[in-house]
Amino acid sequence: MQRIQLTPRPDWCSQAESYGFHFHTLEGEPYWDETVAYQFSLREIEEDIEAPTETLHAMCRDLVAEVVASxxxxTKLAIPEQAWDTIAESWKFAEPSLYGRMDFCYDGQGPAKFYEYNADTPTSLYETGFFQWLWLEQQVARGQLPEGADQYNRLQEALIEKLEMIGRIGQPFHLACCRDHPEDAGTLQYLADCAEQAGLAPSSLYMDELGLNTQGRFVDLDDQPVDQLFKLYPWEWMWQETFAEAVAGGGTQFIEPPWKLILSNKGILPLLWERNKGHPNLLPAWFDGEVTGDRPLERWVRKPLFSREGANISVETASGVESRVEGPYDDCPTIIQGWCPPPQFGGSYCLIGSWVVGNEAVGLGIREDSSVITKDTSRFVPHFILD
Incomplete structure (x- = not known):
């Protein structure tokens, strides 16, 4: 694994705009960064990223089966009691999952370490599945990368295949996200394009445009029933909405399904550690107040059970907080994870995002930051495989 300096495509910015990648720059700073790229060997990808991703995903599914029965x-995961039966039924009837992203610490040496599972509303999908593949093809064509360069990336193909299985050919497939979030809107548009390629009839709306008719069915702005809904909107927020009581009987199949609320909960990290202590891909983790071990921790990471894009995550020592990202989850219960900082390459900290579609590991995306905590503004950097 190496970080390589490369010459960017001279027209990448105009290409990004033409393809709808409008969030390539955030707050005046580059989000997409192709001045560098990460080079992997095929062995590193297959043995150190792909295989552990599928192993950990299977462990996570086993954990869901245990949690829904307990x-x-x-309660330990702070899942609202009103959601318990819906989640259990969702799991019992094997409601399908589309995708998720596992975040890893990996430097090419030794096992990748599992940070967390973004299993409900992960973003950086478009830039992984489409734009970095376009980058690879064009950089090879321009001679910036060797002819034999490849990429660990069948994300787009896998999404289309899974949508063909989940969706109903020729029938409306609704997709929804919040307003005023360019990255969410871009992710939604990308999935709508994939749904169309899968033979579905995608229809996009904002979450505040989702309604209920007099029969308690979810409907869109045209009063048409929402039979299937991909929602880029966290389940813990869904259960706080006034329409939450209609989730179970509203006639809508949600993607991601309700049982994904368990896997998107950082409380799975101490549960996984407790059941698989010493596993080479797991970091020690505990619920707050339950830290155990032969020696006191010198440094640790505190994470809310529900948190996104690094919000309210802090690095701490016995002396206090070393670094922290502010956010809206101050009142959320927390877990403690053993300190394992992301590796530094060229002065930047690197995070590996390994994508799962269905139950299959299908590709990776890389985020860089000057801080050890990856945030929504952290840069996306492409990768390639070359032995």
Whole structure:
């Protein structure tokens, strides 16, 4: 694994705009960065990223089966009691999942370490599945990369295949996100394009445009029933909405399904550690107040059970907080994870995002930051495989 300096495509910015990648720059700073790229060997990808991703995903599914059968664990994960039966039914009837992203610490040496599972509303999908593949093809064509360069990336193909399985050919497939979030809107548009390629009839709307008719069915702005809904909107927020009571009986199949609320909960990290202590890809983790071990921790990371894009995550020592990202989750219960900083390459900290579609590991995206905590503004950097 190496970080390589490369000459950017001279027209990448205009290409990004023409393809709808309008969030390539955030707050005046580059989000997409192709001045560098990460080079991997095929062995590193297959043995150190792909295989552990599928192993950990299987462990996570086993954990879901345990949690849905346990009121104690549902409570421990701070899942609202009103959601318990819906989640259990969702799992019992094997409601399908589309995708998720596992975040890893990996430097090419030794096992990748699992940070967390963005299993409900992960973004950086478009830039992984489409724009970095376009970058690879064009950089090879321009001679910036060797002819044999490849990429660990069948994300787009896998999404289309899975949407063909989940969706109903020729029938409306609704997609929704919040307003005024360019990255969410871009992710939604990308998935709508994939749905269309899968033979579905995508229809996009904002979450505040989702309604209920007099029969308690979810409907769109045209009063048409929303039979299937991909929602880029976290389940913990869904259960706080006034329409939450209609989730179970509203006639809508949600993607991601309700059982994904368990896997998007950082409380799975101490549960996984407790059941698989010493696993080479897991970091020690505990619920707050339950830290155990032979020696006191010198440094640790505190994470809210529900948090996104690094919000309210802090690095701490016995002396206090070393670094922290502010956010809206101050009142959320937290877990403690053993300190394992992301590796530094060229002065930047690197995070590996490994994508799962269905139950298959299908590709990766890389984020860089000057801080050890990856945030929504952290840069996206492409990768390639070359032995």
């Amino acid at each position: 009121e104690r664990l549902m």
